[in-house]
Structures are given as C-alpha cells and as structure tokens.
Amino acid sequence: MDGEDSQLPTAVTFWIQTFALPLSCVMFKVGSGCSTDSAACDCDGNVTPDVHGFLVYTDPNLVPVNGSTKSSTTRLLAGTYRLCWWRFEVSEAQYVEESDFLTGTGLLVVRGPFPNQSSECYVGAQCVVVGLQGAKLAQDDLLLPMQLCGTPNMSSVFPNPQPISAAFTESHELVFDFGVLPTNTSPEKLQLCWCASRSSCILLEDFRATAMTLEVVCPPGTYELLSIDLQCQECPPGYFCPGGQTAELRQCPEARTSPPRSSAEGHCQCRRGTYWDAESGSCRPCLIGSYKNRTGGTEFCQSCPVGTTTLDTGAIALHECYCANNYLDMNLDPERFDCTEQASPSLLSAQVQIMNHWMCPDKLKRTSSLALLKGLARVSLALSAASGRLDYEITSSDAELATELHAKFDQAQLEASQIADVPMAQKLQAAAAKRAPQVCGTGSFCHGGDHREACPLSTSTLVLTASSVADCVCAAGHFGFEVCEECPAGRFKDLVGQGECSPCPIGTWSNVTGAVSDGPCTPCVSGSTTEFTGSWTEDLCIRPHGEQRVDCTTGAGCEVQIDGFNLQDGHRLLISQTDCGGRKVAVLGVADTGMSEAASEDGSLYAFSDFVPFAGNYHLCWCANMNDLACVEEEDFQISAGDLRVLGPFGNQKFSCVRGRDCTGFQVQGIGLSQGRRVAVRSDCGTESTLHLSPANPDGSGLLQGVEQFTLDFGSSQDGIDHSVSLDESEGYTLCWCGVWPCDPQDFVVPFGQLVVEGPRKNQEVSCAAGQPCALTEILGQLRPGDRIMVLAACGTGSAISGFPGGGIAEVVDLPEQAARYKVATSK
Structure with missing residues (x-):
C-alpha cells in the first residue's frame, strides 16, 4: 500500500464470541474511522492512522474496497448478504481462494430504505409520503427533508426541517406526514433523509441515508411562471394546467374553453353556441334557428320559439332569435315572442294566485292507575319450662297452621333416673403352710425309704418324685418310646419326655446330633436362606x-x-x-x-x-x-x-469436528470393540430421528475401523461424494452406539459421548442501519484464531473484488480475555 494517500479508513471489525465465552465486543463501523489492528482499535472507536481496508455495500454484493483518511462516509444499501466461513489449518496452503469459503455462517441484513424511490407533494397542499419500501423498517424510524442527505444543506421548502416519525395505515404501510406546504414557496427537488430508530439522530449530518427523492411541484390547476423565482400561478380560462414536474400552461382545443384552475383537458368544454359532435369528436356551431347559452359538452342546442329563427349559426342566446317572415313581435317581454302579422295585433295576459292552508292536530292525553294488593301470614311460638311441665303458646293468623303446630306438642312425659354406686364385698381366707418331704430328684427313681436309683442311659425323669424305672423317659437331645435315640443333625430337643426333636429354623443349619438346644443351628451367610426347616448341611443354604x-x-x-x-x-x-x-x-x-x-x-x-x-x-x-x-x-x-x-x-468420550470439513480419525476407547461396529450422531439416542451430518451422510452414522486400536470415521470426501460436515455448530451432539447387527435407526441406544461441531453457528442474522455506524452483535460460534470470514453473494461461488486488501477476508486474531474477533486482512 506504499504510495497511496495516507488516509484513515472506514474500518470493519468483528468481535466474535468463542468457546461459550461472553461476548466481549462486537463492532462493525461504517462511516467512522477505526483500525482493524487489535492494538489500534477499541470499542470506543479510538484509532491510529494506519492504512487498512474497509467495506462498502453495493447491490447485490457486500464489496470490500480500499479506504483512506479522506474517504467520504460509507453508504450502506439496504439488503441481505451472506457471511461465508473457512477454518485455517497449519498443514494447508496459506493462499485462500473464494471457493474455499463454502460454509455459510448466516446473513448480514442492512436495515434501511431501498434505493431509487421517489414521491411527490404539491405546493400549498398536505404533504403525505406513503409506501416507503425497505428492509426491516420500523415505526420509530425518522425522515428529514433536506437538499442533500448527510450535509447541513437545507431546502427552501423546509427552511427549519424537523424529523418526522412514521405511522401505519390499515394496510400496514408506513406513512410520513410533513404537514401543509407553504403556498408561496417555489417548486423544488429535495431528499428525504432516513435515520434508524435507536440510532443517533441528533445532528443533520446523522441523516446520511437517502430514503427517496421528494419532488415539491405545482399542484394541478397551476403552472410555473419562469422568472427569477419559480412561482406557481393559477391556470387562466381557456387553458388547463396538469401541474406536477412539468407544470405547463396548455391551451384548450379549438372551440373549447375552461374555467380557471383547470388541471386536465377534460375540463375544456364546448363554448356557448357550440355543441359536442361525437362523430367528428369536436365542438360544432349550433345550426340556424337554434342557440346554446351554456358551456359544456353534454348540452344540446335549443331551438328558437315557434315562428322565430337566427341570423347565423353559433347563436349563444335566446335574444338572437327573431320573428321570421317579417312578422312583428308584439310581446314586450324579451324572453317571450308573439309573432303577429302587422294587420291584426292583440295582447293576452293571465294571473294565477296560490293559497296556502296550515292545519295543527289536537293533542290526546290518557291516564291509568295500578292497585297493589298486600298480604302477610305470621306465626309465633313461645315456650317456657316449669317444674314438671312445659308451657307453650302458638299464635297465628292461619288457623290450620296453628292446629298443625299444636299437634306437634302433644303431651309427653319427661322422666329422670338416678343410679347410686353400691360398694363391693371382700373376703379373706387363711391358708396353712405345711413342710414338704425330701424329693428323689431328677434322673432318679426311689422305691421308698432310703432307696434312690439313677435312670438308664439316654433317659431321665419328668418329676422329682419318680418311684419306679417306668417313670424314666427320653432325656433332652433324644427321642423315642422304647429306645431313646439321639436327635439327628438339623434338629434338637431341649426337654425331657417322649416328644419329637424340633427342626432348626429356616435360614439356619446344623450338623450336630443329639443337640439339646438350638445353639448348634447356625445361620446361613448374610443374604442366604433355606427352603425348609431342619437343614443339616450348609449346602442347603440357597446362594450362588x-x-x-x-x-x-x-x-x-x-x-x-x-x-x-x-x-x-x-x-x-x-x-x-x-x-x-x-x-x-x-x-x-x-x-x-x-x-x-x-x-x-x-x-x-x-x-x-x-x-x-x-x-x-x-x-x-x-x-x-x-x-x-x-x-x-x-x-x-x-x-x-x-x-x-x-x-x-467407555463413557464420556468427546470428539470434535469442523463445519465444512470431513469428520474422521477419532480413537474410540472401550472393551471388546470390533471393526464394523456402528455409531450415530443424534440429538437423543434410541429414537428413529436422525441428524443430517453431511451431504453424503444423511443419517449421521459412522463405522469403527482397525484391529487393536479403533478409530471412528463418518466418511471421507471423494470426487462427487461430499462428506464435509453440514451440521450446525454445537457444544455437543450425542454419540450413540449400536450393540446389535444389523442396526436399524432405533438400535442406536447407548449414549457414550459427545461430538462437538466447531465453527460459526448457522442461520445467524445480524443487522445494521443504512447511513449509520454498524455494530454486528451476537455472531456466535466456536471459533479460534486463524478462522476467516468472507462476504459473498453465495458461499463457495463468489469472486473477490479487485483492489480489496487481503482479498476481502476477515480473520480471527488473539485478543485479551480469551476473546476473538474478525479483522480485515491488509495488503502487503
């Protein structure tokens, strides 16, 4: 750029949110200088005098051009433009072509009026502009009438211009009412200058965008009198003046005339003494013996009274009629004729009187009366309680009602009873204590005297005073009648007698024989049990x-x-x-x-x-x-x-793809993986709903490749086969595993990780206003330094504009606080 004028450019700066960080600053200024270097530009618009590029909008593309310190304010034309993105890779060539910008970021919408619109107002009339067309116009937008937008040059029609806001018609058209224009002003061509709502619209210079051309012209019925100052003059009779931009004085056709302030040829009508001949399409004179005393194309010529005629064609009044054949008019009234031969004159007259009669109708008056009948039935009841009785009194104007109530108070006895407490009788008996003799003892029997003998083995006695061996029964831990045997394993007997041995409870087991208590019944391990009681081995404890x-x-x-x-x-x-x-x-x-x-x-x-x-x-x-x-x-x-x-x-695996690039080569970790297993990118696993990952991969599925180490591939682009990711940017789509073969869409049921799609978000829309500094906010996405954006009519098919620094490419650069922004690359 050496050798160019040292001019401060109008700058374009994009600050872009990256990696889910807050949006630090988003700025796109058109019409106010700002360097694109991170060290030379801040959000306050402070700049250094370095030479850089700026963007100017033309129809239909967003065109980058060179800028300088002397460049005029950039004009933004209303319209919609595309932002196209490309991810820089170190392994790729540094040179970038327009066709590399295949990935659409969204739209840049420039709000404002469309170009080449015009309107017209008349001198001395109400000036209302209707139907302003544009992109995203708002009711709060303002129009300012000026001689030239963006300058302090005011018009003669509006020497003290004031911004006018819009109103809406019933058909939702914008209406701007500039009031009644002065009658003594001159016709003028001026500009209606637009300023967007929520913009700085304080100074005249803030209204930079031209909304339309306003022609202030002479109204219909007037014409311009060419003099030192153009003036609108009243159209004279015999002429018509259409007004408007030409404001010509035009003469009516032959035999026609017009009233003052006529505005169209249709106002020119046949003169008096002529009538409209439709066959010839012209005004022709009335024939001899007829006349026409009014102008107009629909009026016919009237015939003279009987016995009269006219001297020539084109008579304009009745007085041009005279008696024919040398008859004399004997009537002194100029509008009446009495053509009489000179030998017999006569005079006739008559008078008629009309009487008026007025009648007034009589007034009638009627009265009426209304009688109201009133009636009221009452009943009262008085009660009083005395000792042993109840007194009542019923009073009513209705005898039947009083009788019914009386029946309800038939005599009834009231009884009371009292229960007294009767005390209970008590009785004591005295008992005598006697001393017991000495007993024989358990497990022995005694015949009497000093005899005492032990019971046989495995037996014992039930009482302390057994007298014979017959009193000896099975001891504890034994059972039987004639022969006492030990209780088997899983059972026990803790009492002396002929009874059976008791089983160990459910959930316990015992391998001890002759058990005299449940002590040997051992519980199964915690969580295990037995099916029945009396388990004699631990193997009967149910467990895996x-x-x-x-x-x-x-x-x-x-x-x-x-x-x-x-x-x-x-x-x-x-x-x-x-x-x-x-x-x-x-x-x-x-x-x-x-x-x-x-x-x-x-x-x-x-x-x-x-x-x-x-x-x-x-x-x-x-x-x-x-x-x-x-x-x-x-x-x-x-x-x-x-x-x-x-x-x-394994779970919680995370991979990243880039919009516009192939999505391959991700190493998957797990147990028992095998080649050919399928994975799908989904919003939710287990549904039939698929995601369109790329043009060649409409269902978003990928395959595992490898033997010992396995990689996940979603397809590689080849000639005619496009596997570049078209899915929108996201911090994480779900990776769904299919554990069966073959796999139907609903078989991808295992969510084992996330796929992050990097790049700018799709379908973003940012806007700015024509004629104002432009701030592009909320350009969202996962971006990194080196990413680039280019403005084209169509992503991947546009062409660079000659002379734009760096080929018209904006690039993400490193900034403090981990933010990222786009800057316009400068030429070397």
Whole structure:
C-alpha cells in the first residue's frame, strides 16, 4: 500500500464470541474511522492512522474496497448478504481462494430504505409520503427533508426541517406526514433523509441515508411562471394546467374553453353556441334557428320559439332569435315572442294566485292507575319450662297452621333416673403352710425309704418324685418310646419326655446330633436362606457360587447364566459398581437401578431390561427374594455372584469436528470393540430421528475401523461424494452406539459421548442501519484464531473484488480475555 494517500479508513471489525465465552465486543463501523489492528482499535472507536481496508455495500454484493483518511462516509444499501466461513489449518496452503469459503455462517441484513424511490407533494397542499419500501423498517424510524442527505444543506421548502416519525395505515404501510406546504414557496427537488430508530439522530449530518427523492411541484390547476423565482400561478380560462414536474400552461382545443384552475383537458368544454359532435369528436356551431347559452359538452342546442329563427349559426342566446317572415313581435317581454302579422295585433295576459292552508292536530292525553294488593301470614311460638311441665303458646293468623303446630306438642312425659354406686364385698381366707418331704430328684427313681436309683442311659425323669424305672423317659437331645435315640443333625430337643426333636429354623443349619438346644443351628451367610426347616448341611443354604465371570454387550440386551446352591426361580441380581459387601452404587444405563428381572430356569437365568451401560467391569450381587429376604433396596443384594464384563465403548468420550470439513480419525476407547461396529450422531439416542451430518451422510452414522486400536470415521470426501460436515455448530451432539447387527435407526441406544461441531453457528442474522455506524452483535460460534470470514453473494461461488486488501477476508486474531474477533486482512 506504499504510495497511496495516507488516509484513515472506514474500518470493519468483528468481535466474535468463542468457546461459550461472553461476548466481549462486537463492532462493525461504517462511516467512522477505526483500525482493524487489535492494538489500534477499541470499542470506543479510538484509532491510529494506519492504512487498512474497509467495506462498502453495493447491490447485490457486500464489496470490500480500499479506504483512506479522506474517504467520504460509507453508504450502506439496504439488503441481505451472506457471511461465508473457512477454518485455517497449519498443514494447508496459506493462499485462500473464494471457493474455499463454502460454509455459510448466516446473513448480514442492512436495515434501511431501498434505493431509487421517489414521491411527490404539491405546493400549498398536505404533504403525505406513503409506501416507503425497505428492509426491516420500523415505526420509530425518522425522515428529514433536506437538499442533500448527510450535509447541513437545507431546502427552501423546509427552511427549519424537523424529523418526522412514521405511522401505519390499515394496510400496514408506513406513512410520513410533513404537514401543509407553504403556498408561496417555489417548486423544488429535495431528499428525504432516513435515520434508524435507536440510532443517533441528533445532528443533520446523522441523516446520511437517502430514503427517496421528494419532488415539491405545482399542484394541478397551476403552472410555473419562469422568472427569477419559480412561482406557481393559477391556470387562466381557456387553458388547463396538469401541474406536477412539468407544470405547463396548455391551451384548450379549438372551440373549447375552461374555467380557471383547470388541471386536465377534460375540463375544456364546448363554448356557448357550440355543441359536442361525437362523430367528428369536436365542438360544432349550433345550426340556424337554434342557440346554446351554456358551456359544456353534454348540452344540446335549443331551438328558437315557434315562428322565430337566427341570423347565423353559433347563436349563444335566446335574444338572437327573431320573428321570421317579417312578422312583428308584439310581446314586450324579451324572453317571450308573439309573432303577429302587422294587420291584426292583440295582447293576452293571465294571473294565477296560490293559497296556502296550515292545519295543527289536537293533542290526546290518557291516564291509568295500578292497585297493589298486600298480604302477610305470621306465626309465633313461645315456650317456657316449669317444674314438671312445659308451657307453650302458638299464635297465628292461619288457623290450620296453628292446629298443625299444636299437634306437634302433644303431651309427653319427661322422666329422670338416678343410679347410686353400691360398694363391693371382700373376703379373706387363711391358708396353712405345711413342710414338704425330701424329693428323689431328677434322673432318679426311689422305691421308698432310703432307696434312690439313677435312670438308664439316654433317659431321665419328668418329676422329682419318680418311684419306679417306668417313670424314666427320653432325656433332652433324644427321642423315642422304647429306645431313646439321639436327635439327628438339623434338629434338637431341649426337654425331657417322649416328644419329637424340633427342626432348626429356616435360614439356619446344623450338623450336630443329639443337640439339646438350638445353639448348634447356625445361620446361613448374610443374604442366604433355606427352603425348609431342619437343614443339616450348609449346602442347603440357597446362594450362588462366587467368582463367576460373564459378558454382555451394551445395547444388545443382557441375560446372565449362573450356578449355585439349590437355586430356584424368583431370585434377582443387581449390577453394582462397588463390592457387594458394602454400600452398593448402581450402574447407570440399566432399568430398575440395575436390578434384573426374576430368575428363571431353576434360578440360573437372569435378564436385565434396557441394558445400555458404559463398558466396564462390574459386580454381580445376588438376592434370594424369598421368605423374609425381599429384593427392594440395593442393600438387599448382599451376596456376590461374581463379575460382569460389559463390552462396548467407555463413557464420556468427546470428539470434535469442523463445519465444512470431513469428520474422521477419532480413537474410540472401550472393551471388546470390533471393526464394523456402528455409531450415530443424534440429538437423543434410541429414537428413529436422525441428524443430517453431511451431504453424503444423511443419517449421521459412522463405522469403527482397525484391529487393536479403533478409530471412528463418518466418511471421507471423494470426487462427487461430499462428506464435509453440514451440521450446525454445537457444544455437543450425542454419540450413540449400536450393540446389535444389523442396526436399524432405533438400535442406536447407548449414549457414550459427545461430538462437538466447531465453527460459526448457522442461520445467524445480524443487522445494521443504512447511513449509520454498524455494530454486528451476537455472531456466535466456536471459533479460534486463524478462522476467516468472507462476504459473498453465495458461499463457495463468489469472486473477490479487485483492489480489496487481503482479498476481502476477515480473520480471527488473539485478543485479551480469551476473546476473538474478525479483522480485515491488509495488503502487503
């Protein structure tokens, strides 16, 4: 740029929100200088005198051009333009062509009136401008009549111009009312200058944008008198003046005339003495013997009275009629004729009188009266209570009513009763105590005297005073009648007698024989139980074997087969992230907080519903779900059945793609992965709704590639096959895994991570106002230094404008506070 005029340009600066940070500053100034260097421009518009480029709008494209310190204010033409984006990669060539800008960011809408509009107002008349057309015009927009927009040059029609706001018609058209124009002013061509609402519209120079040209012209019926000052003069008779921009004085056609202030040829009518001949299309004179005393094309010539004629054609009045054939007019009234031969004159006259008669009708008056009948029936009741009786008095004007009430008070006795407390009698008896003799003792019998003998082995006595061996019965821990045997394992007997041994309760077991109490009944391990009482071995405690190993694939359903001791239908399993002996942590992605359905096939088969957990190794915790061991809470699953290995991808994986680029080469981590497994990009997993990832990938699906290390590819572009990402920018679409084969759209049920799409957000719309400094706000997206934006009529097909610095490309640069902005690249 050496050698050019050292001029301060009109600058274009984009400050763009990136990586979900707050929008620091968004500025696009047109018409006020601002450097595009981050060190030379701030949000307050402070600049350095470096040479840079700026943008000027023309129809139909947003065209970048060179700027200088002496350049005039840039004009923005209303319209819609496209912002096209490209991601810079270090591995790619530094030179960028217009066709590289394939990714649409959105639209730049320039608010304001469309160009080349005009309107017309008349001198001395109300000046109302209707139907202003433009892009996103608002009712609060202002129009200012000036000789030249953006300057202090005022017009003669509006020597003290005031901004006018708009109103809306019933048809939603904008209306600007400038009031009645002065009658003594001269016709003038001026400009209506526009300033957007919410803009700085204080100074005359703020109204830079021309909304339309306003022609202040002579009104119809007047013409311009060319003199030192143009004046609108009244159109004289015999002429017509259409007014408007030409304001000519035009003469009526031959034999026609017009009243003053005539504005159209149609106002020119046939003169007196002529009539309109439609066949010839002209005014022709009245024939001899007729006349026409009015102007107008629809009037016909009237014939002279009987016996009279005219001297020539074109008679204009009755007085041109005279008696023919040398007759004499004997009537002195000029409008009446009495053509008489000279030998017999006569005079006739008559008078008529009309009488008026007025009649007044009589007035009639009527009266009426209304009689009101009033009636009221009353009843009263008085009660009084005395000792032993109840007194009442009924008073009513209705005898029947009084009788009915009296019947309701028939005599009734009131009785009272009293119950007295009767005291209860008591009686004491005295008992005598006697001293007992010495007993024989337990386990012995005595014949009398000093005899005392022990019972046989395994027997004992029920009383202390047994007198014979027949009194000896089975001892505790033994049962039988003739022969006493030890209680078998799983049973006990704690009493002496011929009764049976008692079984160990459910949930316990014992391998001890001859047990004299329930002490040997050992409880099963916590969480286990027995089906029946009297269990004689621990193997009868129902429970699974420990340390079993099973596999399931996430997204494909899960049925677990296990072995154990005396398993039966109805048991349940819980998948836990922690050991079964402590506090369980349920696994996400399994129905019923990780609990299985009730076991089947004799307690060996367990099925889990909606099985979509992340890949990993988990604990299988077992619950009996029988007797009093219900499987309701996670803590009810106390016994380990082993481990479950879930095959599939690990959770919370995150990858990034760039809009307009292929989306490939992401390394996926997991357990038991295999080539050909499918992944889809979705808003939600498990639905048939798909996302259009790229033109060649309408369902957003990708494949795992590899043997030991697996990468995820969503397709590579080739000739005629476009896999560049067209999906909108987002901080995270859901990656959904399919665990079955083949995969239908609803089979992608496992959400295992996110796909971030970087770049600017689609369908953004930013706006600025024509003739005003332009601030582009809320350009959103995930951007980074080196990203570039170009303004084209169509992304990927536009061409650079000759002379624009840097080819018309805006680039993101590093800024403080982790913000990013676009700057216009300067030429070297």
